[in-house]
Amino acid sequence: MATSLSQxxxxxxxxxxxxxxxxxDTVHELPDxxxxxxTDDFSCAYQIRTPTTIPVIDLRAPNVVELMGNACQKWGMFQVTNHDIPSSLVDDVVEHARRLFALPAERKLKALRSPSGATGYGVARISPFFSKLMWHEGFTIMGSAGEHxxxxWPHHYEDFWYYRFLLLLLKYGSR
Structure with missing residues (x-):
């Protein structure tokens, strides 16, 4: 029986x-x-001997699956081209994401992910696997984020940019 990620x-x-x-915004020195x-264990992994760039994959390439597999194995990431998502839509999503992360911390904490949750504001779910806390904040969205x-914005949330951001994400996801 398959187990869902949410479970x-x-x-x-x-x-x-x-x-x-x-x-x-409030940290003035690096907390321990x-x-x-x-450490010396990983020092050679961070030394880049020649300039490199992440793989760029054309989604129209006949061997796109193989290219993605190789990029994931060697890099863990890649950039895609020919995805047919208008740059104006990507620009809108980026702008709204910047506005979200520019909110004061106490405002973002209103949408904090619950200890057993998958969505909302918080650090990456992989953070417990590391000995130090991550320099990261994120907002995980699965499906609709209307509740967030x-x-x-409990009153008239549809008037605020975040609601428009959700509509953009739905539009982006439908492409």
């Missing part, structure tokens, strides 16, 4: 320290909890 998250709740991001120290919009 896995419910079965393995996180401690709040692994959910609440560092407030970058976030001080990642480079209501948490951030």
């Amino acid at each position: 896995v998250f419910r079965d393995t709740p996180l401690h709040p320290k692994h959910i609440i991001p560092l407030d970058f 909890s976030h001080a990642w120290i480079q 919009a209501k948490q951030l």
Whole structure:
């Protein structure tokens, strides 16, 4: 029987320290909890001997699946071209995401992911696997994020940019 990702998250709740991001606006010195120290074990992995770029994959290439597989194995990421998503839509999504992350921390915390949740504001779910906390904040969206919009703007949330951001994401997801 297959287990859903949501069920896995419910079965393995996180401690709040692994959910609440560092407030970058109020930190004046590096907290020990976030001080990642480079060790000799990994020093050679970070030395780039020649300039490199991440793989760029044309979605119209006949061997696109093979190209993506290789990029994932060697890089863990890639950029796609010929995806038919208008650059204006991508620009709109980026602009609205910037507005979301520019909100004050106390406002973003209204949409904080629950300890057993999969969606909302917080650090990456993989953070407990590391000895130090991550320099990261994110907003995970699966399906509709309308409830998060209501948490951030309880009155007339559809008048705010976040609701328009949700509509953009739905439009983006339908492409």
